[in-house]
Amino acid sequence: MSRRTIIGKCRICGSVGPLTYEHIPPESAFNDQSVLEPNRDLIIGRDTIEYLDNRKGRTNQRGVGGYTLCGDCNSKTGSWYVPAFTDFSHALYPMCAGLEVYKSGWITLKIKPLNILKQIMTMFCSVNSERYAEVHPEMIRFILNQENRALPDKFRISIALYNLEHSVVLRSTGIASSMDMNNGRLSVFSEISFPPLILMLDVGQYPVDERLTNITWFKNYNYNEVRSINLILKSLPISTPVGNFLTETELRALYTDS
Numbered sequence: 001m002s003r004r005t006i007i008g009k010c011r012i013c014g015s016v017g018p019l020t021y022e023h024i025p026p027e028s029a030f031n032d033q034s035v036l037e038p039n040r041d042l043i044i045g046r047d048t049i050e051y052l053d054n055r056k057g058r059t060n061q062r063g064v065g066g067y068t069l070c071g072d073c074n075s076k077t078g079s080w081y082v083p084a085f086t087d088f089s090h091a092l093y094p095m096c097a098g099l100e101v102y103k104s105g106w107i108t109l110k111i112k113p114l115n116i117l118k119q120i121m122t123m124f125c126s127v128n129s130e131r132y133a134e135v136h137p138e139m140i141r142f143i144l145n146q147e148n149r150a151l152p153d154k155f156r157i158s159i160a161l162y163n164l165e166h167s168v169v170l171r172s173t174g175i176a177s178s179m180d181m182n183n184g185r186l187s188v189f190s191e192i193s194f195p196p197l198i199l200m201l202d203v204g205q206y207p208v209d210e211r212l213t214n215i216t217w218f219k220n221y222n223y224n225e226v227r228s229i230n231l232i233l234k235s236l237p238i239s240t241p242v243g244n245f246l247t248e249t250e251l252r253a254l255y256t257d258s
């Protein structure tokens with residue numbers, strides 16, 4: 001199969017030219033076909049029950065991702081931030097496999113908090129359109145300057161554990177919104193869910209789900225600074241293309257009841 005050159009606008013720096021394939025999450029953080037279970041696909045805009053009933057067991061041979069970044073942004077963020085994010089993912093994997101669904105677990109880790117946060121923001125730029133970086137230039141400065149800690153207060157990054165046993169799909173959502181019908185609160189968010197982590201970027205006033213652990217404070221450290229930190233993380237299941245955290249059984253029960 002011939003590889004075409006994809007020309008487009010880099011979703012970080014905005015330059016137009018050949019784009020490189022960006023793994024989201026990084027290939028080294030379990031995003032390759034050897035680890036991805038065959039019945040766990042990225043589904044977008046499909047009827048989930050229909051999907052669950054007709055699982056083919058396909059795997060993405062290349063790992064999940066897309067042609068989103070120029071070579072320069074891809075290699076810079078890859079060498080600056082990916083190693084710290086990969087170590088973080090590897091340290092959390094046993095918890096995502098072992099912790100019971102909806103339970104919280106406590107862990108102490110030696111990590112590079114700012115590097116991890118910058119990799120997470122890089123991934124959120126990649127799953128959103130190139131317009132996203134254009135309207136948030138401060139986010140671009142945060143990513144392309146290793147030492148920059150000026151992530152605006154409107155960005156809230158939170159994480160949870162991707163419950164391996166009860167999750168059936170992967171999830172990657174550019175900017176989306178949801179409204180809580182009980183109180184009329186509108187949430188605006190992006191999400192990347194891939195074992196072992198559920199990553200959430202909230203930009204609205206109200207976070208989409210309070211059960212996730214806020215890690216925005218990772219921005220208060222220096223680039224490459226190593227810290228021992230304590231985290232309490234909840235294990236959540238993913239069975240729908242967007243929004244809710246439900247097990248497959250809970251989702252099927254909702255469909256039956258509606």
Ligand SMILES: [Zn+2]
Nearest residue numbers: 010013070073
């Ligand atoms: Zn670029």
